[in-house]
Amino acid sequence: MFRVPLAWLQLKKEKLRFAVALAGVSFAVVLILMQLGFREAMFVSAVRWLDRMRCDVVLISHDTIFIVAPAPFAQARLFQVLGVPGVASVAPIRAALAAFENPETHVVRRAYLVGIRPSDDPLSIPDVSRQLSAIATQDRVLFDEKSRPEFGPIGALVREGGPLAVELNGRSVRVAGTFSLGSSFGIDGNSVTSDVNFERLFPKRTRGTIDFGLVRAVSGESPETLRDRIRKAVPNDVDVLTKPEWIAREQRYWASTTPIGYVFAFGTVVGLFVGAIIVYQILFADVSDHLPEYATLKAMGYTDLFVASIVVQQAVILGVCGFLPGALVSYWLYGVAGAATRLPLELTPERVLAVLAVTVGMCTISALFALRKIRSADPAEIF
Amino acid sequence: MDVPIAFAGLSHYYGSGANRRRVLDTLDGEIRGGEIVIVSGPSGSGKTTFLTLAGALRSAQEGSLRVLGTELRGAGARALSTVRRRIGYIFQSHNLLGALSAVQNVEMSLFLQPDMTSGVARRRAEAMLDSVGLRDRMHQLPETMSGGQRQRVAIARALAGEPRIVLADEPTASLDKKSGRDVVDLMRDLAKRQGVTVLIVTHDNRILDVADRIVHLEDGKLSSFADSVIEDQRHLMGLLAESQRKGELIERVTDMPLKVS
Numbered sequence: 001m002f003r004v005p006l007a008w009l010q011l012k013k014e015k016l017r018f019a020v021a022l023a024g025v026s027f028a029v030v031l032i033l034m035q036l037g038f039r040e041a042m043f044v045s046a047v048r049w050l051d052r053m054r055c056d057v058v059l060i061s062h063d064t065i066f067i068v069a070p071a072p073f074a075q076a077r078l079f080q081v082l083g084v085p086g087v088a089s090v091a092p093i094r095a096a097l098a099a100f101e102n103p104e105t106h107v108v109r110r111a112y113l114v115g116i117r118p119s120d121d122p123l124s125i126p127d128v129s130r131q132l133s134a135i136a137t138q139d140r141v142l143f144d145e146k147s148r149p150e151f152g153p154i155g156a157l158v159r160e161g162g163p164l165a166v167e168l169n170g171r172s173v174r175v176a177g178t179f180s181l182g183s184s185f186g187i188d189g190n191s192v193t194s195d196v197n198f199e200r201l202f203p204k205r206t207r208g209t210i211d212f213g214l215v216r217a218v219s220g221e222s223p224e225t226l227r228d229r230i231r232k233a234v235p236n237d238v239d240v241l242t243k244p245e246w247i248a249r250e251q252r253y254w255a256s257t258t259p260i261g262y263v264f265a266f267g268t269v270v271g272l273f274v275g276a277i278i279v280y281q282i283l284f285a286d287v288s289d290h291l292p293e294y295a296t297l298k299a300m301g302y303t304d305l306f307v308a309s310i311v312v313q314q315a316v317i318l319g320v321c322g323f324l325p326g327a328l329v330s331y332w333l334y335g336v337a338g339a340a341t342r343l344p345l346e347l348t349p350e351r352v353l354a355v356l357a358v359t360v361g362m363c364t365i366s367a368l369f370a371l372r373k374i375r376s377a378d379p380a381e382i383f
Numbered sequence: 384m385d386v387p388i389a390f391a392g393l394s395h396y397y398g399s400g401a402n403r404r405r406v407l408d409t410l411d412g413e414i415r416g417g418e419i420v421i422v423s424g425p426s427g428s429g430k431t432t433f434l435t436l437a438g439a440l441r442s443a444q445e446g447s448l449r450v451l452g453t454e455l456r457g458a459g460a461r462a463l464s465t466v467r468r469r470i471g472y473i474f475q476s477h478n479l480l481g482a483l484s485a486v487q488n489v490e491m492s493l494f495l496q497p498d499m500t501s502g503v504a505r506r507r508a509e510a511m512l513d514s515v516g517l518r519d520r521m522h523q524l525p526e527t528m529s530g531g532q533r534q535r536v537a538i539a540r541a542l543a544g545e546p547r548i549v550l551a552d553e554p555t556a557s558l559d560k561k562s563g564r565d566v567v568d569l570m571r572d573l574a575k576r577q578g579v580t581v582l583i584v585t586h587d588n589r590i591l592d593v594a595d596r597i598v599h600l601e602d603g604k605l606s607s608f609a610d611s612v613i614e615d616q617r618h619l620m621g622l623l624a625e626s627q628r629k630g631e632l633i634e635r636v637t638d639m640p641l642k643v644s
Contacts, residue, residue: 003501004490009482296478299440301468301495304460379467380440 007313010290021282025322025359026329028275032355033330033347034337035267040351041343042261045184046254047247049114052124052181053093056223057230058246059213059238066253068112068186070095070211077238078213084233086221091120092210094198100189101167102152109150111189113141113168115198122214127179128192134176135194141168143175146182146342147189154178169201183342185260213238276362279318283370287311291373299379308371315367319360326359327352387548387580388414388437392446395432406432408603409446416547419571419581421591423608424600430584431552433600437582438550439466451547468495471541471579473551473570478537479525485512485536486521492544511539515569531562535569542573549574551583555590567593 011018049067059078063071078090094115101108116122118132127142134140140163145155155178157164163174168191181190199207217226223242231240241249255261287294294307331347338345395407406429414420414437422430435441436448436455442463443456453466471492479488489508493499512521515535525533534554541549551570555563567583567590574581583594591597599611 003494003504004483004487006480006483006491009487010480013482292478293480296472296474296480297491298464299438299467299472300492301464301470303464380435 007310008317010286010310011314011317014286014289017282017286021279021318022322022325024278024282025275025318025363026326028271028278028362029323029326029355029359030330030333031271031274032268032358033327033351034333035264035271036351036355037330037334037337037345037347038343039261039264039268040348041338041341041345042185042254042264043251044344045182046186047250048181048184049095049112049190050243050247050250053212053214053243054122054124054216055091055214055243056217056221057215057227058241058243059215059230059234060211060241060246062237062239064211064239065257066186066250067095067212068097072206072209072211073213073238075208075210075213077234078210078215080234081213081215081230084226084229086217086226086229088216088218089120090216091122091214092117092195093122093212093214094195094209095211096202096205097187098169098191098201099167100151100191102150103154103157103164103166104152107150108167109148109188111143111147111151111168111191112187113191113193113198113201115193115195117195120214123192125179125181125192127177131177131179135192135197137176139171139173139197139200140176141173141191141193141197142177142179144181144190145178146180148183148342151189171201173197173201182344185254185258185343272358272362275322275359276366279315279363280366280369282318283311283315283367284373286314287370287373294374295379304374307374311371311374312364312367315363315370316360319363320356322363323356323359327355385416386413386449387416387451388582389449390437390447393436393443393448394445395429395436396444406603407436410605412598412605414580414582416580417575417578419574419583419593419595421594421597422582422584422600423586423588423591423597423611425586428600429603430600434550434552434582434584437548438470438472439463468544469547471544471546471549473534473537473541473549473554475553475556479533479540481525484522484524485517485528485539488525488536489540489543492540496544508539508543511543512536514573515539529562530558531566534558534562534566538566538570538573542577542579545577546579549579549581551581551585553585553587554583555585555587560589563587563590 059081061071061073075092078092081087082090096113097110098113099108100111118136121129121132123129131142135142143154147154154164154175158175158178163176165172165174179192183189193201199205215226215230217223227240227242234240297307298304334345334347390413391411393407393410394405397404397406410433422433424430436443437450439450439455439458440463442458446456448455450466451469453462455463455466480491483491486505486508489511490504493504493507509521512518515538517532517535517539520528520532525536528536549570554566554570558566570581571593597608599606599608601611
């Protein structure tokens with residue numbers, strides 16, 4: 001029944017309409033892929049720090065909503081945990097936003113400063129592990145080369161002139177070296193120093209308080225069991241989570257508690273709607289134009305299903321053909337936007353396939369709506 | 384001899400309630416195999432309705448209508464569609480598929496047959512177009528053809544599937560005198576060669592001679608063609624006589640000398 005490619009030939013005949021439909025689908029695809037890309041980048045970037053903290057279980061203050069602005073809690077809580085069976089080691093982490101002055105423009109921006117005990121080596125960032133002795137020195141910090149450019153060309157300056165004098169929280173410190181992490185929606189730049197230097201930079205902060213308590217399990221211990229055991233050992237003012245739970249909580253915050261997650265979800269739906277409406281309009285116009293022809297086909301003995309399948313085929317053709325240019329443009333835009341925002345925009349094969357499926361689905365649904373018009377193709381009316 | 388189309392007490396109505404209007408009134412008759420029948424009659428006489436019923440394009444409401452052995456009274460969409468596959472249609476405006484070439488249009492009717500292969504369909508479509516004199520235009524789109532050529536493609540399409548019945552609705556309506564003549568002659572020749580029954584609805588008197596039999600439909604009733612012709616002629620002669628008399632009067636008035644004082 002499909003040996004004459006009628007669906008394709010009909011689409012091809014109306015070249016302008018076909019081009020408009022493809023442009024519409026491509027536009028929707030770009031919109032959807034960009035929104036999803038930013039959304040994913042938001043999730044990935046939001047947990048960059050969490051990913052790199054070596055731990056199985058973490059202690060955080062019950063008042064901490066998200067890691068950018070953590071609420072400190074007593075270091076003693078963490079050391080208390082050392083007595084719990086199954087705990088191999090603990091590492092206290094201090095973290096807060098600190099005012100960093102651009103050494104060239106003197107514009108002040110807030111960078112996320114993480115204070116670690118060098119002896120713990122708690123971060124799986126090779127450049128940090130390598131330079132632990134540097135930050136053990138007084139008033140020395142490491143700076144993230146992939147911080148937003150507004151902080152100045154710190155990496156280049158350090159490579160050229162050695163330790164770089166900068167103002168951090170109003171105190172003169174030196175950037176001893178760099179590492180590579182990247183910004184996120186909540187954090188523009190990153191810096192790492194020792195716990196001692198951290199406390200010097202935040203003189204008003206209560207001594208002996210920490211923001212994250214990293215706990216490592218002895219080998220063979222399940223993080224869930226250990227989490228439950230620690231929960232029983234510490235008071236309720238501290239939340240005890242496994243690392244995956246911590247990551248999920250942080251992402252959930254961005255997805256649902258901030259408007260940003262909503263904006264991207266909304267943008268994706270808008271993209272779908274725009275695409276669906278364009279495809280519907282095009283198919284509806286096409287069906288209207290071909291109504292006498294479809295009625296003729298029915299008169300010849302073709303079934304309603306056959307005629308409907310022509311329209312659905314056209315929708316699938318529009319979906320697939322519109323997807324390809326859309327995906328190519330998105331690929332290019334990911335590069336452009338990734339360079340501009342320093343966000344981890346990545347066009348993964350899974351996302352490409354998912355959006356292709358969604359696009360074809362969107363076109364098919366539009367076709368089903370346009371099909372309602374076909375019922376009025378009454379073969380008895382064509383004489 | 385089989386009877387492709389037989390109808391008894393066939394009535395048909397449009398609208399419902401107070402607007403219900405009878406368009407066909409208890410028609411009885413049959414159309415025999417291989418016969419070319421023309422249904423004539425003024426517009427609004429119900430002849431197109433009759434054609435859509437005989438062509439299984441709608442189900443019959445009242446009485447009996449058997450087309451190719453299937454009773455169409457109250458028939459469902461599926462039954463109608465099955466009957467339609469054995470009928471060829473030629474429409475007033477050719478109704479070719481604009482996106483398809485002539486040969487593809489003809490193939491569309493061939494692919495309705497089970498087990499039809501692309502090769503066979505192509506050969507038969509080409510042979511059919513050859514027999515309607517369009518050998519050189521097989522791959523042209525309908526929009527690049529003349530009205531007569533399009534109607535010939537439509538004839539090829541209608542006959543390619545070797546239907547038992549061909550229905551034609553005003554096949555010459557959009558054609559000039561010469562193309563119209565060519566088209567009906569072609570229809571008759573091909574139909575006679577294939578032994579197919581042809582039912583033509585027309586009010587084009589110039590093509591009445593292709594018919595084996597002419598039936599006349601007026602106000603939803605079938606009448607003898609002879610009676611209707613005599614009635615028509617009487618009416619026409621009367622009009623002619625009247626206009627002739629008027630003509631003489633006008634001549635006499637114009638011939639009168641002008642006496643202006």
